[in-house]
Amino acid sequence: MRLLLSAAIVMLSCPIWVNASVLPEKQVHETVLDNGMKVIVKEDHRAPIMVSQVWYKVGSSYEPDGITGVSHVLEHMMFKGTTSHPPGEFSRIIAANGGTENAFTGRDYTAYFQTMASDRMEISFELEADRMRNLLLLPEEFAKELEVVKEERRLRTEDKPTGQLYEQFLAVAYRSLPYANPVIGWMNDLNHMQVDDLAKWYRRWYAPNNATLVVVGDVVPEEVFKLAKHYFGPLKREQLPELKPLREPEQKGEVRSVVRVPANEPHLIMGYKTPVITTAETAWEPYALEMLVAILDGGNSARFSRDLIRGSEVAVSASADYNAFSRLPGMLMLDGTPARGQDIDQLEQALRDQIARLRTELVTEEELERVRNQVIASKVYELDSVFYQAMEIGMLETIGLDWRLADRYVDELKKITPEQVREVAQRYLRDDNLTLTRLDPLPMDNTKPRQAAAGGRHGG
Amino acid sequence: MEVKLMGYRVFLLLLVLFSGQLLAGPAIQSWTTEKGARVLFVPAPELPMLDLRVVFDGGSARDTIPGVAALTSALLEEGAGDWDANEIARRLDSVGANMSVDSQRDMAWLTVRTLTEKRALTETMDTVAQVLGAPRFDMDAFERNRKAMLVSLNHDEQSPGAVAQKRFMNTLFGDHPYASQVEGTKESLARITREDVLAHYKKYYVAKNALIAIVGAVDRAQAEQLAELVTAGLEPGEPAPELPPVADLDGPQTLNIPFPSSQSHILMGQPGMHRGDPDYFVLYVGNHILGGSGLVSQLSEEVREKRGLSYSVYSYFSPMRRNGPFLIGAQTQNAKAAEALDVIRQTLARFIEQGPSEAELTAAKQNITGGFPLRIASNSKILGYLAMLGFYDLPLDYLDTFVDKVNAVTTEQIRETFKRRVKPDQLLTVVVGREPSAR
Numbered sequence: 047m048r049l050l051l052s053a054a055i056v057m058l059s060c061p062i063w064v065n066a067s068v069l070p071e072k073q074v075h076e077t078v079l080d081n082g083m084k085v086i087v088k089e090d091h092r093a094p095i096m097v098s099q100v101w102y103k104v105g106s107s108y109e110p111d112g113i114t115g116v117s118h119v120l121e122h123m124m125f126k127g128t129t130s131h132p133p134g135e136f137s138r139i140i141a142a143n144g145g146t147e148n149a150f151t152g153r154d155y156t157a158y159f160q161t162m163a164s165d166r167m168e169i170s171f172e173l174e175a176d177r178m179r180n181l182l183l184l185p186e187e188f189a190k191e192l193e194v195v196k197e198e199r200r201l202r203t204e205d206k207p208t209g210q211l212y213e214q215f216l217a218v219a220y221r222s223l224p225y226a227n228p229v230i231g232w233m234n235d236l237n238h239m240q241v242d243d244l245a246k247w248y249r250r251w252y253a254p255n256n257a258t259l260v261v262v263g264d265v266v267p268e269e270v271f272k273l274a275k276h277y278f279g280p281l282k283r284e285q286l287p288e289l290k291p292l293r294e295p296e297q298k299g300e301v302r303s304v305v306r307v308p309a310n311e312p313h314l315i316m317g318y319k320t321p322v323i324t325t326a327e328t329a330w331e332p333y334a335l336e337m338l339v340a341i342l343d344g345g346n347s348a349r350f351s352r353d354l355i356r357g358s359e360v361a362v363s364a365s366a367d368y369n370a371f372s373r374l375p376g377m378l379m380l381d382g383t384p385a386r387g388q389d390i391d392q393l394e395q396a397l398r399d400q401i402a403r404l405r406t407e408l409v410t411e412e413e414l415e416r417v418r419n420q421v422i423a424s425k426v427y428e429l430d431s432v433f434y435q436a437m438e439i440g441m442l443e444t445i446g447l448d449w450r451l452a453d454r455y456v457d458e459l460k461k462i463t464p465e466q467v468r469e470v471a472q473r474y475l476r477d478d479n480l481t482l483t484r485l486d487p488l489p490m491d492n493t494k495p496r497q498a499a500a501g502g503r504h505g506g
Numbered sequence: 507m508e509v510k511l512m513g514y515r516v517f518l519l520l521l522v523l524f525s526g527q528l529l530a531g532p533a534i535q536s537w538t539t540e541k542g543a544r545v546l547f548v549p550a551p552e553l554p555m556l557d558l559r560v561v562f563d564g565g566s567a568r569d570t571i572p573g574v575a576a577l578t579s580a581l582l583e584e585g586a587g588d589w590d591a592n593e594i595a596r597r598l599d600s601v602g603a604n605m606s607v608d609s610q611r612d613m614a615w616l617t618v619r620t621l622t623e624k625r626a627l628t629e630t631m632d633t634v635a636q637v638l639g640a641p642r643f644d645m646d647a648f649e650r651n652r653k654a655m656l657v658s659l660n661h662d663e664q665s666p667g668a669v670a671q672k673r674f675m676n677t678l679f680g681d682h683p684y685a686s687q688v689e690g691t692k693e694s695l696a697r698i699t700r701e702d703v704l705a706h707y708k709k710y711y712v713a714k715n716a717l718i719a720i721v722g723a724v725d726r727a728q729a730e731q732l733a734e735l736v737t738a739g740l741e742p743g744e745p746a747p748e749l750p751p752v753a754d755l756d757g758p759q760t761l762n763i764p765f766p767s768s769q770s771h772i773l774m775g776q777p778g779m780h781r782g783d784p785d786y787f788v789l790y791v792g793n794h795i796l797g798g799s800g801l802v803s804q805l806s807e808e809v810r811e812k813r814g815l816s817y818s819v820y821s822y823f824s825p826m827r828r829n830g831p832f833l834i835g836a837q838t839q840n841a842k843a844a845e846a847l848d849v850i851r852q853t854l855a856r857f858i859e860q861g862p863s864e865a866e867l868t869a870a871k872q873n874i875t876g877g878f879p880l881r882i883a884s885n886s887k888i889l890g891y892l893a894m895l896g897f898y899d900l901p902l903d904y905l906d907t908f909v910d911k912v913n914a915v916t917t918e919q920i921r922e923t924f925k926r927r928v929k930p931d932q933l934l935t936v937v938v939g940r941e942p943s944a945r
Contacts, residue, residue, distance in 0.1 A: 092552050093883040125801065134811060137801045142869050144876015163879050193814030197769065201817055201837055205767040207664055308766045310660035346583070347595035356591055359650055362657045383661075386653040416600045423602025423621050429553050430884045490663070490766060 074439075074449070075267040077274075081283045082255025085274045086439055086449060088262040090432050096164040096263025097432045099157055100174045101440040104251035106229040107153040107374060108289075113243050115231015118151040119195050120244045124158065125149075126187040128180040133187050136173055143169055151229055154373040155444040161433060164264040168273055174259075175277040178252055188241040196237075199230050207309035211485045215315045218303045219481035223294050223374050253284035258443045262436040292374055294319060301481045309487035312390045316397060317377035317481045320474045323370050324446055332370035333458045334466040335378055335474070340417040341409050341467065342366040342380075342400060347416065349400060350382075360388050360396040373445045377481075378474065390484055404471035408464040418460055425456055529878045531905020532888055534895075535726060537733075541713035541742045545733045546892040546902075547720045550885050554622050556722030557889045558631075560638060560736060561897050563746040564614040564710030567683040567827070571698050573655065573690020578706045579609040580651050582616065585642035589633075597633045601626035605634065611684050612827045613897060614710070617889075622723045631735050639739015641707065648700050655695055662689070667837070670771040670938040673761055678777065678831055678934055682752050712743020719892035721885045752777045752829040760935040770843035770939025771835075774850060776932055778823040778832030781898035785923050787911045789823055792920035794870045795862040796854070797821025797834060802869075808853045809836055815846045827898065832928065840940040847935070855930050861921030875909045 076086045105117050127133035140147045145162035160170040203209040213228050220226035231239075259278065261270050297319060323332045343350045343366040350364040364382035380401075384393040428434050439449040535547045543560075566575045583605065584591045598605050603620040616638060620630035662668040672687060679685035690698070716737065720729050755776050779789055790798075797805035797820050809819040816836040824830035834854065838846040862870070882888050882905065895904055 093879060095879050095883045134802070134807075138869065141799060141802045141873040142876070144873055144878070144880070146877065146880060161880055163876060166876075190811070190814035194810055194817055197815070197838060198817035200767075200769045200839060205666055205769055309664050311657060311664065345595065345599035347592060347599040351595065352592055356650070362654045383657065385650075386657055416596075419600060419602045421602075423626070426553060426555055426621060427604075427619060430555070430886055432883070 075271075076449075077271050079254065079275055079279050081279065081281055083274075083278050083281070084258045084443065085271060085278075086258065086260045086443065087265060087267040087270045088260075088435055088439065089265065089267065090262055090429075090435065091264045093432075094164050094264050095161060095432065096167055096261055096265050097159060097161045097436045098167060098170040098174070099159040099260045099436045099440050100178070101155055101157045101258045101260065101444045102251055103154075103256050103444050104156055104247075105152045105154045106227055106231070107224040108251070109224060109227065109231075111227075112235060113231075113239065113247075114227040114235045115195070115229070116239065116243050116247050117156050118230055119192060119236070119239060120247055121149045121151045121156050121158075122191045122195055123183055123188060123244060124177055124181065126191060127182045127184060128176050129182065130176060130180065131173070133182075133184070136177065139169065139173065145170070153225055153229060155441065157440060157444075159433070159436070167261065167265060167270070168277075171259075171273050171277040175281060178254065178257065178278070179281050181248055181252075183241055183245050183248065185241050188244065192236065192239060195230070196233070199233060199236065202230065203228065204233075207305075207307050207311075207485055207487070208313055210307055211305045211313055211315060211483060214303060214305050215317065215481065215483040218301060218483060219317050219319075219377065221295055221297075223292055225374060225376065250284070250287060253286065254278055254281045255283040256286055258440055260436045260440040260443075262432045262439070293325075294375055297479050297481075300477050303481075303483045304486050305483060306486045306488050308490040309485060310490065311383050311485075312487055313381065313383050313485040314390055314393055314397070315379060315381040315483050316394070317379040318475050318479050319375065320368065320378045320470075321375050322372050323451070324373060325375050330458070330462065330466060331470050331473075334462050334470040335368050336370055337409075337414065337417055337459060337462045338404060338467050338470060339366045339368040339378065340420065341404070341413050344417050344420055353400070354382070354396055355385075358396060359385050360392050361385055364393075364397070371441060371445060371447065394482070401471065401475045404468065405475060407468075409467050411464070414462070414464065414467075418456075421456055421459055529875070529909045531882055531891070531903075531908070534892065534902045535729075536896075536902060537730070539713060539718070539733050539737050541737050541740055543713040543716040543718055543733065543737045543740070544896055545718045545720065545729070546896045547726070547729045547733075548888050548892065549723075549725065549729075550721050550888070551723045553885070554723050555619060555885070556622050556627065556720070556724060556732075557617070557619050557885050558634070558722075558732065558736070559615055559617045559719045559889055559893045560634075561613050561615040561717045561719070561893050562710050562712075563612065563715050563827075563897070564706065565609045565612045566686045566688040567611050567749055568706065568710055568746060569683070569686040570706070571690075571702055572686045572694040573688075574698055574702050574706045575609045575614055575710075576689055577648075577651060577655065577695075577698060578703045578711075579607045579614045579616075580655075581643050581647055581703060582607050582637050582641050584647035584651065585644045586633075586636040587640040587642075589636065590642075590644075591647060594633060594637065597629055601629045603630040603633075605630075605637075610688060611686075611830075613893075615893070619886075631732055634736050635738055638711065638736060643700055643703055643707070645700060648703065652695055652698065655690060656692060659689060659692060659695075666765045666767040666769065666771045666938045669763060669765060670773050670936050673763060673938070674773040674775070674833070674934065674936045675831065677759065677761065677936070678755070678775070679752065682828075683749060684752065684826070684828070684830075708741070709743070710746060711740060713737050713740045714743050715745050716740065717893065717896035719889050719896060721889045721892065749828050754929070755932040755934060758931060758933055758935070761937070762941060763936065763938045764941055765938045767939050768839060769837045770840050770846075770937050771837045772843065772847060772850065773833060773835050773936045774847075774854075774933055775821075775831050775833035776929065776934060777829040779825050779927070780827060780829050781825045781894075782900055783825060783829075785927060786825065788915050788919045788923040789927065791867070791870055791874065791912055791915045792857075792862065792924055793821055793823055793832075794874060795866050795920075796857050799870065799873060804857060804866075805834065805836075805850065805853055808849050809846060813845075813849065815842055815849065819850075843937060843939060847937070851930070854928075858924045858928055858930060861917050861924065864917055867915070867917050867920070871913055871915070874912050878909055881905075 819836035821834040
């Protein structure tokens with residue numbers, strides 16, 4: 047009761063909580079160039095900098111079997127030269143202008159960004175427009191860069207027990223959706239990738255009408271539009287492939303698998319197939335799932351920390367994850383490592399008990415209020431980073447949603463009731479809908495670092 | 507306005523280096539609390555939020571047993587005054603505040619971010635004051651955290667990168683306090699008692715050993731109140747004693763550590779420089795060219811771009827209270843480890859011998875000075891600078907003079923300073939992976 051009252055005081059005493067929780071629409075401006083490229087600008091004049099991001103609607107979930115990882119390899123090659131800029135010059139120009147730059151590939155998008163002093167925006171546009179259509183894809187550069195990508199895969203997956211676990215979990219969980227494939231691609235596909243695979247991929251997807259430019263920072267929208275039109279406007283649109291509507295067939299029973307690799311600590315992943323905003327038949331369900339995940343793992347006072355890490359002390363770590371924003375349906379995932387003296391069966395049972403509780407009991411109003419306040423606060427905190435603000439807009443646009451959804455997000459979450467949380471738990475968090483993968487450690491003994499000085503040290 | 511593609515190089519050459527007057531840092535206010543804690547404050551009225559960090563000279567360099575400092579900081583949020591861990595977490599989560607505690611070799615710190623709405627600010631800062639001033643160190647929380655640290659050590663042993671990093675630091679610092687493993691060891695964690703933690707807290711979590719950094723939408727008077735509030739429960743105490751200097755290595759040393767991984771992780775380096783080091787800017791700018799500037803650095807060019815040997819290759823100086831590590835790192839498939847080591851050694855030797863070209867130095871200056879606005883473009887970045895400047899007693903005009911000091915560096919200074927400070931015949935090399943001979 048006390049908490050309810052205090053939350054009410056918060057809302058009454060400071061309207062800024064409500065105002066700041068909404069992206070002020072008047073600060074966001076958008077236009078579409080004649081060639082179909084979308085440009086979105088958000089003003090943030092706190093510092094004389096800007097971030098410029100080009101988002102392409104293509105990622106690992108667009109890839110057919112045999113060339114998994116091609117989107118990511120192409121992302122690497124985007125720094126390897128165009129008809130007017132030799133390999134490496136892109137990065138050198140950005141660096142010489144005080145910028146930081148990089149790129150990232152996800153399941154549903156590939157994005158390139160530069161963060162620079164705002165008076166350098168034009169440099170970013172010129173270079174991005176150039177490499178959108180004029181990439182060289184030199185075979186000798188490709189051969190070297192493919193090796194770099196394989197090293198990246200070894201670093202992220204091959205030599206990481208939890209990386210291997212996660213990869214197998216997804217591969218086993220999805221029957222039909224391309225989310226079964228790793229973003230970085232299977233090693234076998236990388237071993238057989240040809241530069242021509244990239245050339246086709248590039249020609250097919252890297253077109254202005256498949257791209258969104260997002261600029262956030264100390265900029266004037268009219269100037270951004272003018273420059274965007276100048277640099278990206280002349281690029282020709284492409285006939286984009288028509289996307290088939292992919293859907294996962296209904297799962298008919300629990301699926302279990304095991305990953306056995308040298309490791310010291312067991313780990314467990316559990317995933318229940320769930321709808322997302324782009325696919326949900328009932329609009330509120332993804333928001334109820336977001337609330338549910340925050341009830342379990344939204345901060346140090348949420349149920350996992352309070353009951354599993356403290357409380358019963360069954361887990362040393364436990365987390366819950368659900369992303370309402372993806373192109374295709376996904377999963378609500380739980381994962382954890384047992385505490386010392388507990389085994390993985392006990393952890394699994396504890397996680398199942400947590401799900402059972404959500405299916406039978408109503409969450410308390412206090413828990414919902416806590417989550418709402420956390421979400422409102424985090425919307426304010428996000429404004430400290432121009433990069434994150436651009437990221438949110440670009441990601442929403444690229445998976446086929448309106449960026450204004452970010453504004454409505456808090457309001458939609460606020461509407462969720464305890465009954466709705468229980469309803470999505472009952473509908474989706476069922477054993478028939480569950481995939482479960484365990485990391486079963488093999489001994490590392492025979493290869494353990496030799497402790498004796500004679501074994502490990504070679505002076506000189 | 508028409509910038510043609512071909513005109514780009516010209517455009518770049520015409521770029522003038524930023525001048526220092528144009529690029530000053532934020533105006534930093536500074537004072538000392540009644541109990542003797544130093545405060546650095548930058549008002550940031552634009553967003554209704556506040557970031558606060560309290561830093562103590564109480565990291566693992568002060569360990570009586572490896573892991574004591576880490577355990578002490580971890581236990582702060584596990585119970586304070588009348589509140590158990592659940593109540594502390596509830597108070598913060600219910601107003602959307604984010605608090606974290608951590609420690610490294612020099613520093614132990616608490617960071618919190620909250621809205622400045624009155625109730626949120628009050629609830630958060632009351633909680634921080636209790637957590638810092640009246641931690642309980644309950645036995646059950648002590649045991650649970652000790653066990654969690656043991657599991658975390660097991661996790662680290664699964665990771666060739668973590669194994670390499672620990673062995674490198676541990677060996678590099680020899681018998682200096684910096685050699686103490688921040689996370690402790692299985693053996694040391696078994697020995698730590700609650701009394702050890704309590705003693706660490708009493709000695710180092712005191713006002714005169716603390717630095718408070720504040721950035722946010724409050725005025726000076728409010729900032730003063732907040733600083734008094736969060737240190738109210740601390741004893742005045744004394745600053746931590748001086749640390750001994752770090753000794754240079756007396757010769758080369760190579761550790762080959764077998765590990766069941768597909769990649770070999772390579773770390774190479776020696777003691778580097780300290781905060782406030784007279785060579786700081788020369789070494790910083792020089793290293794930027796050698797391996798500090800990402801894909802355009804010499805190491806990246808040689809190891810990654812030309813040969814495709816590694817996804818990530820870098821070098822850095824980590825300036826600490828005393829000389830922290832100068833470190834070069836890379837990972838490559840086991841069969842290529844020897845080649846990568848050769849390329850790294852040659853690149854470093856050439857850099858020490860020849861230094862950078864004028865063009866490389868110009869490019870580095872353009873990158874560093876042109877990127878200056880990015881360094882202070884968010885509250886969280888400014889907070890990091892305040893904590894660093896205050897903790898290491900650096901001049902408060904550090905950011906105002908930063909650009910000029912970078913621009914003043916010459917190729918000759920870099921050549922001379924690297925020759926004097928980096929000794930290629932005294933490198934510690936750690937390689938963790940499958941030995942090529944074992945393939």
